[in-house]
Amino acid sequence: EVQVLEAGGGLVQPGGSLRLSCAASGFTFRSYAMSWVRQAPGKGLEWVSAISGNGGSTYYADSVKGRFTISRDNSKNTLYLQMNSLRAEDTAIYYCAKEPFTDFWGAMDVWGQGTTVTVSS
Amino acid sequence: QTVVTQEPSLTVSPGGTVTLTCASNTGAVTSGYYPNWFQQKPGQAPRALIYSTSKKHSWTPARFSGSLLGGKAALTLSGVQPEDEADYYCLLYYGAAWVFGGGTKLTVL
Numbered sequence: 001e002v003q004v005l006e007a008g009g010g011l012v013q014p015g016g017s018l019r020l021s022c023a024a025s026g027f028t029f030r031s032y033a034m035s036w037v038r039q040a041p042g043k044g045l046e047w048v049s050a051i052s053g054n055g056g057s058t059y060y061a062d063s064v065k066g067r068f069t070i071s072r073d074n075s076k077n078t079l080y081l082q083m084n085s086l087r088a089e090d091t092a093i094y095y096c097a098k099e100p101f102t103d104f105w106g107a108m109d110v111w112g113q114g115t116t117v118t119v120s121s
Numbered sequence: 122q123t124v125v126t127q128e129p130s131l132t133v134s135p136g137g138t139v140t141l142t143c144a145s146n147t148g149a150v151t152s153g154y155y156p157n158w159f160q161q162k163p164g165q166a167p168r169a170l171i172y173s174t175s176k177k178h179s180w181t182p183a184r185f186s187g188s189l190l191g192g193k194a195a196l197t198l199s200g201v202q203p204e205d206e207a208d209y210y211c212l213l214y215y216g217a218a219w220v221f222g223g224g225t226k227l228t229v230l
Contacts (some may be wrong), residue, residue: 037167037221044224045159045167045210059217095166106157106212106219107172114166 002026002110004034004079009115015054017088022079022096022116030054030074032101035108037082037118038092046056050092050104055064059104064090095118123147125213127222132230133201141225142193143211148214149192156194157212158187160205167210171196196227204230 008020037052042101050059058070061099067084073079079096097108124146131227143156150156158171169178170188176177194211206229211222213216 038210044208045161045221046211047219047221050219061218061220081185100172104219105155105173106214107169107178108157108159108167108171108212109169109178111166111168 004112006096006112006115008119011118017084022082024077027031028121033104034079040092053102058062091119125220125222127225130226132228138199141196144193150194154213158196159210160207162207
């Protein structure tokens, strides 16, 4: 079964850092782009970042550019999101999603259940 | 600031047809925006429905279809079922960045 499972969420103070991970199984991880999407409490979806299958191309929303870094370890079938300089507005459920293509086009066919990040003092 | 606009809410009767739209403040939405559509029910992760304007995933029910309509991306549900009550989001491509619309809450009543 094709699955992605997020981990690493939690409570962090403003200005702090957190690293999310997404473990993939059931498919050839290196062949597909991956992405992160977040959803603040009671709000809509916000695309955050994406990375191509070989990790050579990365993409970021303006709201996180310079603070967040997406990466992947294809030997471990794992996607990461390093989040620095966190702000209260980064509070959200963070979803990991698999793309059905090697590069990212927004199709996101498989989603995890999300991990919650709360930025608060 | 790129803004993608969807109807905040729509209501449809069971068995009816409804069209949800997705507009961009940069101008007409074309196939080059690679419109994608997602469905989200309360407490659940989003589910992909349509990609690249009109292509369906293997699990997408036949009653869902995507198109371009009057300068917008559109998602049409024909023969609406009670289980189609959900939030629907479009996603557009802006050259190395993607932006979700604010979502449409579809009520089946």
